[in-house]
Amino acid sequence: MLDLAIRGALIVDGTGGEPYSGDVGIASGRIASVGRAGPAREEIDARGRILTPGFIDIHTHFDGQATWENRLAPSSEHGVTTVVTGNCGVGFAPCRPDDRDALLALMEGVEDVPDVVMAAGLPWTWTSFPEFLDFLDQRQFDVDVAVQIPHSPIRVFVMGQRGVDRAPATPGEIERMAALVEEAIGAGAIGVSTSRFLLHRTKAGKLSPSVDAAEQELLGLAEGLRRAGDGVFQLIAAVDSTAADEYALMRRLVEKSGRPLSFTLVAEQLPNYPGEKDAWRVFRHRLATDQPAGAPIRGQIFPRPIGTLLGLDLSYHPFSLNPSYAPLRDLPLPERVTRMRDPTIRARLLAETPQSDNLPALRMVSLDREHYRLGDPPRYDPTPDEEIGRLAARAGRSKADLLYDCLLEDDGKAILYCPSGNFIGHRLDAAGELLRDSNTIVALGDAGAHYGMICDASYPTFLLTYWVRDAAPGAGLTLPDAVRKLSAIPADAVGLSDRGTIAVGKKADLNIIDLERLRLHGPAVFHDLPAGGRRLRQRADGIAATIVSGEVTYRDGLPTGRLPGRLVRRGRTAAFASCTNGDSRS
Incomplete structure (x- = not known):
């Protein structure tokens, strides 16, 4: 007896292959059958609807929200079933009590999460990064959560106030950072992240600790990945450098680590800010012609204009x-x-x-x-x-x-x-170019951050409507290609091989979607964060059901109350030597 059977769906399996009609059977949180399904304790009639793998957003900022909430909306409201957090070099672990204020100020400035919300919501029951993972491991969510260890907290943990003030790291401090990355990957971190972006500042205007870190320090993070033999590197490139120089740096990081790297890739930089006007074209050319051996470099892209809400x-x-x-x-x-x-x-x-x-x-x-x-x-x-x-x-x-x-x-x-x-000449043609590029990953939902400026976690709904259903013939994406870009490609990019496609043995993370009814509503403000904090949410019509580990988490846009989502620990969990004993600051 199956736990759940989905009957008569048009299956878009995430591989890019042609859709086909059939059933999917689920047992013990895994896909047990595809095509035909036997008797089940629960059944869903999906005739006239498409069945897709759950969507995966590898660029979110749920570092705080995952500690105080079980529902990781708005991502989970748009068919996302796995999120990766700890991006852009910011987060809350590792962290000693004396350094909490510095990390709060950084998250408030870089990611627009109000200090009062974090002060009320964060429990701060950890010091090391493995302890942070252990805390999340005890929690339940409506999506699965994978975490990267961020560069700025590493820097502050090792260097204290000197790290906040962006002082150069000594060789000993760089070695300490490499050990922390190795420890984090061993404990289950999905990778390491950093930012070189000049806009990443505290609310007072101070640059993020990672922004102008020397190359040797970044190579130290890569060395941590090399020693662990696992994990990915995420980076936001500097806009006050050339695209050629930034790509060469990324290539050296991959050569050092032997691990994949992805970076934020946007067509046309922010107006009135330093940077090459056509840097994105240089990046695309290098991605196509200058890949390092052994591990790929990919651009994280967004399917609509990068913009802010006022x-x-x-x-x-x-x-x-x-x-x-x-x-x-x-x-x-x-x-x-x-x-x-x-x-x-x-x-x-x-x-x-x-x-x-x-x-x-x-x-x-x-x-x-x-x-x-x-x-x-x-x-x-x-x-x-x-x-x-x-x-x-x-x-x-x-x-x-x-x-x-x-x-x-x-x-x-x-x-x-x-x-x-992504809005050159008031057109989305550049976004379309990036979408069709085989060296890119659709991501950048930024959910869990920018609560009062951005509501981009809705991009799966936008992609399936604007670029698939409503696009003029030949101007958009095919449905199989779009679903693959929302599921299998991001899963593969961060090494989550157990999900992203509909196949026997894969994790039963799925969406049932009425494509003709799919509609994106405008963002609206809700005051439902800790301390009454404000955030933007954006509803969608037409997502009939979202399923995580075989359990229905949403029906017609409404949560069912089920919380099957868990922390995803990457690879092996063999213990590494503790990096938290004593005070390591030089």
Whole structure:
């Protein structure tokens, strides 16, 4: 007797092969049969729907949320059944008690997770990275969770305040970092991550500890992977360097570690920021022609524009750093809207300019950015004529004046959209090029972070609608190719060979989707984080069921209450010598 049988689905198995009709049988959390399925304790009629493997997002930031929540939404609301966290070199382990504030400040600035949320939510029952994994191992989720050890916490753990201040690491400190990476992989970490990106700063504007680390230090992290004989390397490249130099560095890291590496790859960099305009094309060329022997380098890409969301109830809007807004910032939204409709306050805010020591924050609120109404359903490919500045010019108004009115729409709940990367010439052609590239991995949902700026975890729903169902003939992706890019390819990229395709013996992580009904709603604000913190969530219609380890976790977008998801430990779990005894700081 099977535990679950899914009957009559159009099976899109994740291999890229042609879909076919049939049943799938599940027993003990694994796929027991494909094509025909015998009697089962529970059955789902999936006629007229597609059956896919569960989707895998290898770029999330659930490091905090996984310690205080069981549901890892919004990823789990869009068919994602496995997430990889600990990206971009930021996280919460390893960490001594004296260094907690430094890691909180870093996560608040880099990933837009409010300090008050983390202070209320994080239990801090660990010091070492293996202890952090042991803590997560005791928890239950609606998805599986794999974790990378991040570079900045490693640096602070080894170097203390010198690490925070970005002092050069000594050879002894680099050796200590390599040992921590080796220990983490041995305990089950999926890999190691770092960031060289200038926008990664604390809220006070200080660079992330990892950003300008010397090459020898990065090679030390790679050495840890080499010794462990396992794991992957994740990296965000520097934009104040050339693509050729950054790729050469990544190649040296792979040659040192013998392990795969992936990096964030976006078409066109952020406006008004250092960097080659066509760096993405250089990266694509190198990926196609200059792969290191033994382990691949891949680009992590996103299927729609990389952009930010602005609003009165979000982290930023065009007037949020103006001096006269400070007394309004913490008022309840209805009261803030009433005050902002006051002609005197309006005139004052429109006359002021933003003030901050944080350069990225000033760029976030700049009127020079392109601003669009996002709407519901959301428009991620707006036309130039819809830009707020152009609408204002046609109406004989200033852009700031119209933006002010836009923010007050829907009783202050309106959301503005500022697309940047992947939106060259107001088209998604570049994103399409990256999607079709065999050297890329669809990822970058960033869920668990950017609670008030970004809601990109919905990308599986966007990909299946925009690039598959609604695309003009020849302009999109085939359904088998799209499903493979959401499942098998990311699973393979991080070595999770037990999932990603529908085959006998594979883990029973699945989605039943009504493709014709699939619809993405606009993001909405919920105040449901610890300490009443705010976050963006984005619903989808048409996902009939999501299944993790053979248990139905969502039906028609609603959670069932089942929590079969667990920590995924990579490879062997043989103990390494402890790296937490005594004080290792030089």
